[in-house]
Amino acid sequence: QKEVEQDPGPLSVPEGAIVSLNCTYSNSAFQYFMWYRQYSRKGPELLMYTYSSGNKEDGRFTAQVDKSSKYISLFIRDSQPSDSATYLCAIVTGNQFYFGTGTSLTVIP
Amino acid sequence: NAGVTQTPKFQVLKTGQSMTLQCAQDMNHEYMSWYRQDPGMGLRLIHYSVGAGITDQGEVPNGYNVSRSTTEDFPLRLLSAAPSQTSVYFCASSRTSGGAYEQYFGPGTRLTVT
Numbered sequence: 001q002k003e004v005e006q007d008p009g010p011l012s013v014p015e016g017a018i019v020s021l022n023c024t025y026s027n028s029a030f031q032y033f034m035w036y037r038q039y040s041r042k043g044p045e046l047l048m049y050t051y052s053s054g055n056k057e058d059g060r061f062t063a064q065v066d067k068s069s070k071y072i073s074l075f076i077r078d079s080q081p082s083d084s085a086t087y088l089c090a091i092v093t094g095n096q097f098y099f100g101t102g103t104s105l106t107v108i109p
Numbered sequence: 110n111a112g113v114t115q116t117p118k119f120q121v122l123k124t125g126q127s128m129t130l131q132c133a134q135d136m137n138h139e140y141m142s143w144y145r146q147d148p149g150m151g152l153r154l155i156h157y158s159v160g161a162g163i164t165d166q167g168e169v170p171n172g173y174n175v176s177r178s179t180t181e182d183f184p185l186r187l188l189s190a191a192p193s194q195t196s197v198y199f200c201a202s203s204r205t206s207g208g209a210y211e212q213y214f215g216p217g218t219r220l221t222v223t
Contacts, residue, residue, distance in 0.1 A: 032210050041217075043199050044152070044214050045214065049210050102151055
């Protein structure tokens with residue numbers, strides 16, 4: 001079983017829609033939970049990270065962690081064409097990072 | 110700051126050849142790491158380092174060597190290239206305290222082994 005599972009999509013939504021991206025993980029020892037965005041042919045860039053259950057907001061982005069269900073989500077409000085990218089969840093324990101496979105998102109103008 | 114730089118951007122190798130992928134950062138970060146990214150597999154950690162002289166294995170270390178003689182540089186060596194090592198390789202760095210998990214990624218090296 002993989003440490004982190006992520007629905008690969010692809011996901012296509014109209015501009016202005018609310019987007020929900022999700023990952024599940026297997027190891028309750030995982031400490032930190034992150035979301036990265038990766039544009040085509042670029043390196044990933046960190047969007048948000050959190051270490052506790054609950055919600056964390058940053059502008060149009062909300063990261064949600066449910067440790068009891070081992071489930072993390074990223075919500076994007078008022079999605080824009082510039083949000084079109086691949087979104088990767090990542091989970092950290094110790095010095096080891098485990099990434100999901102990524103969900104490809106296209107926001108249609 | 111240049112951030113994290115990687116060279117080369119593209120490389121084609123024949124099976125059995127060896128080569129070194131270069132990675133450098135100018136942010137004085139202690140933590141550096143190498144990943145490979147394959148379709149359907151996501152990013153997988155190959156090796157990482159928490160400081161000069163200290164390295165450790167990640168999820169998929171076989172066929173790769175690393176060393177860390179300076180804070181700035183973290184080269185990845187392919188000892189005897191195999192077609193299974195065809196991938197996009199990313200180097201990343203971060204601090205190890207206060208915002209420790211904000212990794213900065215380089216632009217990647219696209220490697221094809223024939």
